[in-house]
Amino acid sequence: MKAEKTKVLSEIIKNRRTRKPSKFLPKPVPSSLIKELIDSARHAPNHHRTEPARFYLLNSSKIQEVGNLFGEVLAGDGSNPTLLQKGQRKKKEWGEAPGLLIVTCHTDRESALVQNRPAIIDEDYATTSCICQNLCLLFEAEGLACKWSTGAVWEHPQFSKTIQMKDPNCERVVALLFYGYSDQPLGQRSLSPLADHLISNY
Ligand SMILES: Cc1cc2nc3c(=O)[nH]c(=O)nc-3n(C[C@H](O)[C@H](O)[C@H](O)COP(=O)(O)O)c2cc1C
Incomplete structure (x- = not known):
């Protein structure tokens, strides 16, 4: 018999689905709620306690x-x-998404720590990814739809400045998390x- 908490958590994990931002409802999500969720999501395993994740919570004009920047990146030189x-x-x-949280991973590759332990580059990325999944699950638990995107908007020269990135030389984008209320019904994804993927000696 599974513990009650395991059942609840498993349901949230299995029911979380990527949803289309174009179908999110145009209903604003309180930023105070998102800040609370970010603060919970930060509690992820983190080797060397580097706290690598940086969060950029954007308002509608941002x-x-x-x-606009992503549109320009995709359009390229405009010839196609x-x-x-x-x-x-x-x-x-x-541009019309009701909510966007950008999560970056901060690692200073010139630091003595990273020079001595280059594995930190991957470990920081792993921690930041865990935090992003925590956020996806917290959104799901809160009745919010979410889409994790890696559309390469950071290729635009104005991107860092636009989001007021603190340390562009040391930060890379891990996720653009679009979020919002949604009534899109989506079933579980079968795997x-x-x-096929487990080797077990038990
Ligand atoms: C690292 C990462 C990057 C992703 N980037 C994109 C993306 O750029 N565009 C997109 O449509 N979906 C993106 N997704 C969402 C996946 O396509 C989605 O998780 C996958 O189709 C499985 O669907 P599910 O999330 O509903 O289980 C990304 C997901 C992850 C984890």
Whole structure:
């Protein structure tokens, strides 16, 4: 018999699904709630206690600016009509999202710690990814839809400045987490059988 907490947590993990920001409801999410969720999500395993995650919680005008930048990245030099169209579509989808939290991983590769232990670069990224998953689960538990995107908006030269990135030389984007209320019904995602991926001596 599984413990009650295990059942609740398993349900949240299994029911979490990526949802389309274009279908989020245009209902604002209180920033105080998101800040609380961020503070809980930070409690992830972290080798050497480096606390690598940085959070950029954007208001609607910043979200629109980031949407514009992504549209420009996708459009490239403007010579390909297909890319131009995709840029327009993503500019609108991103720009109109009710919520966007950008999570970066801060690692100073020149520091003595990292020079001595280069594995920290991957370990910091792993911790930041755990924090992003914590956030996805907390959103799910709170009735908020979420999409983790890695659309390469950071390739735009204005990106760091636009989000007021603190230390662009040491930060890389791990996730753009679009969030919002949604009534999109989505079922569980089926996976390949565990036996295909598990070696167990028990
Ligand atoms: C590191 C990472 C990057 C992702 N980047 C994108 C992305 O750029 N665009 C996108 O549509 N989905 C992105 N996703 C969402 C995945 O496509 C999604 O998790 C996958 O399709 C499985 O669906 P599920 O989340 O509903 O289980 C990303 C997910 C992760 C973990």
